Amino acid sequence: MPVLLLKSLLQRFPAVTVVFLATFATFVAAGGTGAQGTAKTSKDQPGSTPVKEQQFISTNWTMGCKPTGEDGALVCQASITIVTKKGGQTLLAVSVAPWEQKFATSDNVLRVQLPHGLDLTTAVQIQIDDGKPHSLVLQTSDATGLFARTGLTEKLLLSMKKGDIVKVSFAAMNGKKFQIPLALKGFTAVFDKLR
Secondary structure: OHHHHHHHHHHHOHHHHHHHHHHHHHHHHHOOOOOOOEEOOOOOOOOOOOOOOEEEEEOOOEEEEEEEOOOOEEEEEEEEEEEEOOOOOEEEEEEEEEOOOOOOOOOEEEEEEEOOOEOOOOOEEEEEOOOOOEEEEEEEEEOOEEEEEEEEOHHHHHHHHHOOEEEEEEEEOOOOEEEEEEEOOOHHHHHHHHO
């Protein structure tokens, strides 16, 4: 299934898909780091392949709003993103927003944007500090990446407000597993503005 998806994306969006695959391949080969780190393989690791140094930058939590629906009402979200320093391409983004659906089981939704090239049979999870991991449902994909989400329960929201780090875990198609930490500093102040 992932190979067919990649072929389809290559046919529809060749330049974008190749850039993201190359970026993610560099990220995978480099071992991937979290917020404001440099990803590169260690010369001391057996079997590692030297790769060009790649810088990743994590933004702070920010609030963004856009009009939706016929009435033009604003829908706002709190979000944080990891981008490549060179080119500003998104490697990972986490956002929290009010549910836009009528029969939601929670008031808010947590969405994660991930790069292409993931093993779709392995769960994408979030974990606040050392708490219990929560699995996310892969929802859709487009030229910019894969999108997963989960309902944000009051308990999980409280954990995010009190926590220090949200970790996003996923696996690449080559089986390599990643756990990307994102700081929760500033999340509460931005989230509270959504209300």
